[in-house]
Amino acid sequence: xxxxxxxxxxxxxxxxxxxVPVLKNINLEIERGEYVSIMGPSxxxxxxxxxxxxxxxRPTEGRVLLKxxxxxxxxxxxxxxxxxxxVGFVFQQFNLIPRLTAMENVxxxxxxxxxxxxxxxxxxxxxxxxxxxxxxxxxxxxxxxGGQMQRVAIARALANRPEIILADEPTGNLDSxxxxxxxxxxxxxxxxxxxxxxxTHSPELARMAKRIISLRDGEIVDDRVS
Amino acid sequence: MIEYLELTIKNLTxxxxxxxxxxxxxxxxxxxxxxxxxxxEGMTKAVNDQFDKIGADKIFVASMMSGGGGxxxxxxxxDVRLVERIPGVKFVTPIYTLVAGSEFKGEEKALPITGVPAxxxxxxxxxxxxxxxxxxxxxxxxxxxxxxxxxxVHDDFYxxxxxxxxxxxxxxxxxxxxxxxxxxGDNDMNQRAFMDFDYLREIMGKGDEITEMVVRVDDISxxxxxxxxxxxxxxxxxxxxxxxxxxxxxxxxxxxxxxKVIQVVFGGIAAVSLIVGGVGIANxxxxxxxxxxxxxxxxxxxGAKSIxxxxxxxxxSGIIGIxxxxxxxxxxxxxxxxxxxxxxxxxxxNVLTTAVTMELALFALTFSFVVGIIxxxxxxxxxxKLDPVVALRS
Ligand SMILES: Nc1ncnc2c1ncn2[C@@H]1O[C@H](COP(=O)(O)OP(=O)(O)O)[C@@H](O)[C@H]1O
Ligand SMILES: [Mg+2]
Numbered sequence: 001x002x003x004x005x006x007x008x009x010x011x012x013x014x015x016x017x018x019x020v021p022v023l024k025n026i027n028l029e030i031e032r033g034e035y036v037s038i039m040g041p042s043x044x045x046x047x048x049x050x051x052x053x054x055x056x057x058r059p060t061e062g063r064v065l066l067k068x069x070x071x072x073x074x075x076x077x078x079x080x081x082x083x084x085x086x087v088g089f090v091f092q093q094f095n096l097i098p099r100l101t102a103m104e105n106v107x108x109x110x111x112x113x114x115x116x117x118x119x120x121x122x123x124x125x126x127x128x129x130x131x132x133x134x135x136x137x138x139x140x141x142x143x144x145x146g147g148q149m150q151r152v153a154i155a156r157a158l159a160n161r162p163e164i165i166l167a168d169e170p171t172g173n174l175d176s177x178x179x180x181x182x183x184x185x186x187x188x189x190x191x192x193x194x195x196x197x198x199x200t201h202s203p204e205l206a207r208m209a210k211r212i213i214s215l216r217d218g219e220i221v222d223d224r225v226s
Numbered sequence: 227m228i229e230y231l232e233l234t235i236k237n238l239t240x241x242x243x244x245x246x247x248x249x250x251x252x253x254x255x256x257x258x259x260x261x262x263x264x265x266x267e268g269m270t271k272a273v274n275d276q277f278d279k280i281g282a283d284k285i286f287v288a289s290m291m292s293g294g295g296g297x298x299x300x301x302x303x304x305d306v307r308l309v310e311r312i313p314g315v316k317f318v319t320p321i322y323t324l325v326a327g328s329e330f331k332g333e334e335k336a337l338p339i340t341g342v343p344a345x346x347x348x349x350x351x352x353x354x355x356x357x358x359x360x361x362x363x364x365x366x367x368x369x370x371x372x373x374x375x376x377x378x379v380h381d382d383f384y385x386x387x388x389x390x391x392x393x394x395x396x397x398x399x400x401x402x403x404x405x406x407x408x409x410x411g412d413n414d415m416n417q418r419a420f421m422d423f424d425y426l427r428e429i430m431g432k433g434d435e436i437t438e439m440v441v442r443v444d445d446i447s448x449x450x451x452x453x454x455x456x457x458x459x460x461x462x463x464x465x466x467x468x469x470x471x472x473x474x475x476x477x478x479x480x481x482x483x484x485x486k487v488i489q490v491v492f493g494g495i496a497a498v499s500l501i502v503g504g505v506g507i508a509n510x511x512x513x514x515x516x517x518x519x520x521x522x523x524x525x526x527x528x529g530a531k532s533i534x535x536x537x538x539x540x541x542x543s544g545i546i547g548i549x550x551x552x553x554x555x556x557x558x559x560x561x562x563x564x565x566x567x568x569x570x571x572x573x574x575x576n577v578l579t580t581a582v583t584m585e586l587a588l589f590a591l592t593f594s595f596v597v598g599i600i601x602x603x604x605x606x607x608x609x610x611k612l613d614p615v616v617a618l619r620s
Pocket of ligand 2: 047
């Protein structure tokens, strides 16, 4: 059974009176431990696809199967539970909570998952050490560089030990050096067995993935394993 | 829960000015409530003191035939005997109150006098705190031509001070002062002499008339029933208009009723400002939610359920409420102290003493917390049902 399977998935948005199709008949299977990169021009539906895969949104048509379980019609709170346990998001804008420290930002998902305080603190510290921020535990996001913020975000994505990491243009706001560091961390995670799906415009970053999917106007136009 | 508090405090200190403005409504409301209740408690205490002064086991019967213009309608000794036989009555003290011509050291003045049987005088008034002796003693058994006088009569009623042992002429009869009361704070009582009932009626030529009687009952809880029986008995011989029967409770009630008006007004102010405060909190929380849309999206993306978001916002507004309440309690306390000062200056000491009790403070805090929580429910609901995808794009 695939870790992730999309069957005839369509997603459309209602814009006033017109219905705008964003994803059209997507069929896709991703196995455990894969490192997949999704490429495509802006507006081609990459983020929308990530949201469906990450249980943040529901398809208009078709089914999204996570470990063989159809999640495409689940109520909000069931989706929230799946996000808690199964996926970790990394965003282009880092999306850290500005008034919380690095530690607290990493603790947040565990907090929602009801992880006891001691365990939470230990795990948050370990994760920040793992991404090389052992000396920035109590820094606020504004006191960190872009690369450091993104590393906090990765630590946060890992907090509840999800099987899948979804990174939507994680290096889009970073200089090339920081971008390389982030790419290295993601490859490392893949080596440890995490399934990684990454959206990127960067050919170098995409090449680190074993599989590249190209999207255009909401359709998969290419899907190749390197 | 503790974690929500941590998060909330971070949220609130992040926006200090707005938090403060939001607090104002609650602060005003709670201040008004605390001040109101503390004044209310002060008034209740004042009334109870009044009650203590009068004595709770008494019923007052007064003739309404003023100034001796009675035509057989006035209360008489016969009525005293009638009341004495009523079940539940312990004993009856007849009283004759009038204003008589007096002379001291050649100075003539009209002096209010209460005639009370000498042997019963102390017993009748002693448990009433108003009458504390400053000097000498009460008139007592066999004291025909003696008087115990109020503080002002001793002090400045006449040009010369009247002391124990001095003699005042009442209607031309020499009466010796045997005691002086301490200042009661009440001019009517301070400016009055107490003399033997029989002797006073004799020198004033009042026959068997009385102006009042003070009835003591066996059982305080029966005072109301006894007072009704007294009314019924007296109605057989008298016009209902010609006398009044009042229990101590009824007297006190007349006072408390006037306090109620004040309480209603204050209560109205407090209620309005609390509603305004609640709306203020709701408004701020809605703005907070709008501003934090993205953040709520992030939280949802990292696994927050609706209930987490809901609780976070509700706890936050509850905390705003309780902080406002805390400040309100302090300000109410300050106002209460101010009123004490003012009352002391304008009404005299110990007339009105306001008090902010521990219960009151706790009640105010709980109440403001609840107002905060209720105000947070709608904004929290809006936040909880935000679509995470839309929220993240904002
Ligand atoms: N919530 C939404 N409402 C309306 N239109 C949307 C929404 N989300 C995305 N879209 C539209 O869908 C298209 C694809 O968006 P997106 O998946 O973000 O593209 P990408 O990430 O590839 O740039 C865009 O045209 C975008 O405007
Ligand atoms: Mg995108």
